[in-house]
Amino acid sequence: xxxxxxxxxxxxxxxxxxxxxxxxxxxxxxxxxxxxxxxxxxxxxxxxxxxxxxxxxxxxxxxxxxxxxxxxxxxxxxxxxxxxxxxxxxxxxxxxxxxxxxxxxxxxxxxxxxxxxxxxxxxxxxxxxxxxxxxxxxxxxxxxxxxxxxxxxxxxxxxxxxxxxxxxxxxxxxxxxxxxxxxxxxxxxxxxxxxxxxxxxxxxxxxxxxxxxxxxxxxxxxxxxxxxxxxxxxxxxxxxxxxxxxxxxxxxxxxxxxxxxxxxxxxxxxxxxxxxxxxxxxxxxxxxxxxxxxxxxxxxxxxxxxxxxxxxxxxxxxxxxxxxxxxxxxxxxxxxxxxxxxxxxxxxxxxxxxxxxxxxxxxxxxxxxxxxxxxxxxxxxxxxxxxxxxxxxxxxxxxxxxxxxxxxxxxxxxxxxxxxxxxxxxxxxxxxxxxxxxxxxxxxxxxxxxxxxxxxxxxxxxxxxxxxxxxxxxxxxxxxxxxxxxxxxx
Numbered sequence: 001x002x003x004x005x006x007x008x009x010x011x012x013x014x015x016x017x018x019x020x021x022x023x024x025x026x027x028x029x030x031x032x033x034x035x036x037x038x039x040x041x042x043x044x045x046x047x048x049x050x051x052x053x054x055x056x057x058x059x060x061x062x063x064x065x066x067x068x069x070x071x072x073x074x075x076x077x078x079x080x081x082x083x084x085x086x087x088x089x090x091x092x093x094x095x096x097x098x099x100x101x102x103x104x105x106x107x108x109x110x111x112x113x114x115x116x117x118x119x120x121x122x123x124x125x126x127x128x129x130x131x132x133x134x135x136x137x138x139x140x141x142x143x144x145x146x147x148x149x150x151x152x153x154x155x156x157x158x159x160x161x162x163x164x165x166x167x168x169x170x171x172x173x174x175x176x177x178x179x180x181x182x183x184x185x186x187x188x189x190x191x192x193x194x195x196x197x198x199x200x201x202x203x204x205x206x207x208x209x210x211x212x213x214x215x216x217x218x219x220x221x222x223x224x225x226x227x228x229x230x231x232x233x234x235x236x237x238x239x240x241x242x243x244x245x246x247x248x249x250x251x252x253x254x255x256x257x258x259x260x261x262x263x264x265x266x267x268x269x270x271x272x273x274x275x276x277x278x279x280x281x282x283x284x285x286x287x288x289x290x291x292x293x294x295x296x297x298x299x300x301x302x303x304x305x306x307x308x309x310x311x312x313x314x315x316x317x318x319x320x321x322x323x324x325x326x327x328x329x330x331x332x333x334x335x336x337x338x339x340x341x342x343x344x345x346x347x348x349x350x351x352x353x354x355x356x357x358x359x360x361x362x363x364x365x366x367x368x369x370x371x372x373x374x375x376x377x378x379x380x381x382x383x384x385x386x387x388x389x390x391x392x393x394x395x396x397x398x399x400x401x402x403x404x405x406x407x408x409x410x411x412x413x414x415x416x417x418x419x420x421x422x423x424x425x426x427x428x429x430x431x432x433x434x435x436x437x438x439x440x441x442x443x444x445x446x447x448x449x450x451x452x453x454x455x456x457x458x459x460x461x462x463x464x465x466x467x468x469x470x471x472x473x474x475x476x477x478x479x480x481x482x483x484x485x486x487x488x489x490x
Contacts, residue, residue, distance in 0.1 A: 243297070
């Protein structure tokens, strides 16, 4: 028996998932880790804690299922994307907390670059916009503001990486400093056409080339594990979480798309082997590089999706778990005029306003926690509608996954508000499956992408049932609420 193990390192938890040679899920282990919010708009992670949770889930998975090292065909890694880790190449230890993709501390720096007219060239080379979301400005901030990082750079012992690089560094005992092309395309530092670090972009962000990892294809051999019980096991597939989800949905042809409901919401559309500049409000990105060929995608990004429900649980403490939000929301016939714009980390597509902030509006004396739950769930669907419309044209069907896709009330409302058929993968977590597919291709366990199309993926389908009039009224009010949240922190 041969196995693939997918390491799924997300924004709020680390997971390890075991698949057999037919890419059927056998077991998974998951562990949450601490979210740090040292100042308003700042979000940090402890990279050591992330590694400890990832290693604990991997070790537990192997022990619980009696998996032997020689039966592991490959490890695959999928990860939260733009989050930046800085570590010391001599000690292998983090030099500072990781700055998370949601972090807004570099908004003023990005605005200053825009005023200098830098955004046009950045967008042309990277497909991205100048926004704190991406990695380059975070690296710049660490170099300017953290003495340990600055000293390490001066002494040529600084390593920067996104979370895939950090995990590979730890898995290989510090022997490899590499990243995958799709992850590199989220940094603002890589030329999206050449798949190489760009000298002019490195200069713009003040990032030394020597601190950056080598860029490899998604199906490359990233290294061999050195950990106890995993010695010599290959790391053979890597992709950022949203690219892995696109692959897991088997969106292999140009025009196919998916939406993931995770901490944020991310809608990606495969645009094929030739890169094309994205429409206004959308991003260009590398989807994957396989067998020497690159596939590109256009992307819309929502900063706070399922995290809005997590805020009700952990911030306001009005629910005990995510499932309770559906029960409370379903107790109401409608939102009764209450809207929640969860712009805790600014607004992404199509607004790209880092100074927007969260807003709840329409409250009356009759409003209850049920109204907040309904408004939070509906906000996920409204933001996803904004993503769909940014792509232009009517979307007839939408492949979806992620934790919030388990919420049937949300999925029906998503179908109603978009007027599209929503196709939910019953496994919900397609991200891990996608990188398991990549790892299976990379190590030769699966011979071709065509074989992956034969997998039986079960779907739940939600069809729109709302009339055009009520839909328009709800969407118009949502847009009024969004407008009131914008530029609040400017």
